[in-house]
Amino acid sequence: MSLPNLLIHPGHPDFLDLPWDESVSDWEHDRIVEMPAGVHRHPVVFVAYDEGVYVVKELPHHFAQNEYSVLTELENRTYRSAPPVGLVHRGWVDDSEEHSAAVITQYVTHTFPYRRLIAGIGFGKRRARLLDSVAGLLVELHLAGCYWGDCSLSNLLYRYDGGAIEAVMIDAETSYLRETLSDGQRLEDLEVMKMNLAGEMADIAAEKGVGIDQADLRLGEDVEATYLALWEELNADLIITRDEGFRIRERIARLNDLGFSVDDVELDPTDEGNLVQMRVHVGNRKFNSDRLRQLTGLAAKENQARLLLGDLSYFLAKNGYASDAHRAVGVFAWLSGVYEPIVSQIRTVWPGDDPVQGYCDFLHHRMRLATERGFDVENDEALSSWMESGFPGFD
């Protein structure tokens, strides 16, 4: 059996038992597993090891090399891309051939392809959440200096994140990284995205036997509008007078509310020192998930963390743990008396694969009950109601 050149990150299997002398399309191996996947331009298989499930994608060597290096560097800059694990080069195959190389990535848990979100020829109620997720991801990638060059719905995977949807970049063969992107690079990336999304929406319409005129060709333009509003929010310079320091705190609070951490605040005197120009250097969009981890040790996605922190704050205030002195005790009481017992029940009965998301769905149901009744509903009652109602989510 011919063995390719393998470059593997430490902490993962060596993948030597896979039949590398054949193209992955021809693989018949007991490590291959079926996982939810979208339409791929290149052959893709999923393989299971004790360490987890991995994705093997075959593509010409040049593209594979680029994708592997971009994903590797991107891992240091953002966490919304597929974690790279290895690069495989079949030296005996011409580098221009589709099966000359492969990129191995970690399977991103709890994800699904965009076609699972489709209702009819479009996304129905989920449309707004989908476009928020794509726009948010593009903003994060651009802040990280990544020009994608091929943003499309099928080059992303999605997962529920509280009441939102989180998008994860899984394809980087046309991407490159810079210290910062030029406006031209960002705008061109949006143009490519708009064209790709229009093509995908037109294709869905064609698949359903509907004419191109009925397709949701505006989806990409709406993603662009959301992107531009968010980019402006994150990057706009603020000019304040010397005694308006509270506006700096307001701005930071607003950015944190959007989930972005603030790395630095730059203040430059202007107008002969009468005014101050404020520029914010925005970090990753995981302000809430970092804060939740610091407070509780829990790992959650950004919007899930925002909901859990809301629940925690409510618990602390209601039970007299709001002061700094009592907060640590209150956090422990919430974890042991509320969160963990409920999540443990969720694990046994909930059909989903992400119990944190189950907890968020439960919180959403509890809020809905309280709104309908006009008063607080106890957790036990809300949990029973949620289970009896068939675990309703955010739809």
Added chain:
Amino acid sequence: MAQIVMEGLGKIYDDGTRAVGDVNLEIGDGEFLVLVGPSGCGKSTVLRMIAGLEDITEGTMSIGDRVINDVAPKDRDIAMVFQNYALYPHMTVRDNMAFGLKLRKMKKEEIDRRVNEAAEILEITDFLERRPRALSGGQRQRVAMGRAIVREPAAYLMDEPLSNLDAKLRVQMRAELERLHTRLGTTTVYVTHDQVEAMTLGDRVAVLRAVSDNRPFNLQQVGPPAELYASPDNLFVAGFIGSPPMNLTYGHLESENGSVFAKLPNTRLKIDQAALDHHPGLESHTGQELVVGLRPSALEAAVVGGSDPERSMMATVDVTEMLGADTYIHFTVDRAPVVTPDIEELLADTGQSASSLGDTTNFIARVSPDVQVRHGDNVELVVDTSKLHFFDKTSGERIGAK
């Protein structure tokens, strides 16, 4: 009108690194211009500056009569070709080509006109109502091209579009691109590191080289392929254009009885009047050492011995390469390889020093396939002395270059 004009174009990154300097280039309306050079020479950066992906930090860029330095990419009326090959499986070929225009809210009649015209040019009219899966690989690539063509942009930009194709398909696609350009007549800027591709495709070729501290400009020479081959402005272009590359060695210029001679390690060649005319002022270098260049095609094996010694040289064959239409004879001349400051810089770039190059210089002669010689044979090579090239050994510039 889609003339592209660069005046004093430069790009300095935020960290102070200069990628592009002082590029002055006029690309005519409808012209196919190739930017060629080794990796890191700035060719892709220049292309991305035309596309609007890289900010212009010095000089101006115009398309038509409009300066576009600050114009967004989508408003420049240009199309990057082959950026995305995605064809949508459930849509017909027609819809695959049309949806982008639909997105731009173009009228149906105009969309139909453009799609039909593009299909005719690409010879895929018969497939317009089919799905992509019913097409061959080559036909699918034409549909992908069709998506760019229906936009009817002022210019096409292509960044190494064939680099990932296998050799056979690359040759096919090269011919296809040439044919397409002839039909469309649209201004095209094409980037490649492959000088053979550059020479076969371009109306004109611009040779670029990475900037350095003492050479803050990229553009080495621009001209039709034949001009670059016949009259390279400097040693960089001489070495880069042509395959196999030009043979270079040191030679003394000597004068005798009204004739001018080049004294080379293996021979003393009488310089033909055509070569003198090609290098105005060459005679004034008599008594000096210059760099002399001979294309492999300017050497031919003598059919019979006893050729004019002033137009021939003897060689001991190291290796022969039989390529079918030609045979390459590899031999050495007894002189250390040419090392100008330019070449020293290139050596430094690759971590080598001049002394590592040895005491002899490798030469190649491209001869008729009928010539039967083997390793160790002595062969008499006739030199076309009208095609000798002369360069200043310090500056590397062609003698008499404008």
